[in-house]
Amino acid sequence: MDTSNPAVFVNSELLRLHVGRRVRAVIQVLKSDGGGSVIGKSTDDQQLVIKGYPSAPLSTFVEVIGIAEGNQSIRAEIFTNFGDVFDMACYNAVCQLANRDYKHLFL
Numbered sequence: 001m002d003t004s005n006p007a008v009f010v011n012s013e014l015l016r017l018h019v020g021r022r023v024r025a026v027i028q029v030l031k032s033d034g035g036g037s038v039i040g041k042s043t044d045d046q047q048l049v050i051k052g053y054p055s056a057p058l059s060t061f062v063e064v065i066g067i068a069e070g071n072q073s074i075r076a077e078i079f080t081n082f083g084d085v086f087d088m089a090c091y092n093a094v095c096q097l098a099n100r101d102y103k104h105l106f107l
Contacts, residue, residue, distance in 0.1 A: 009098040012046030043092035052076030061086035
């Protein structure tokens with residue numbers, strides 16, 4: 001496993017702290033226009049814009065790994081389908097832990 005460039009777990013609130021860095025977020029897909037952007041709802045219930053072209057049709061919930069471009073935007077490198085059922089509150093709690101007291105446990 002390559003640990004030289006880890007992706008930080010983020011929600012919309014935490015995204016602004018990592019602009020220019022590699023991040024990972026789970027979103028609920030609200031709109032995919034096929035023109036290079038996906039609109040989604042973050043685990044903390046905010047809207048995010050994901051820039052990039054998914055290589056396959058997207059499920060309801062998707063993990064995105066890419067570069068944080070701004071407070072509400074990620075330039076995607078990888079899209080991973082997480083299916084149609086996902087516990088957003090649990091993932092949001094992981095984001096909080098990964099950026100605070102237990103940061104050392106996450107790459």
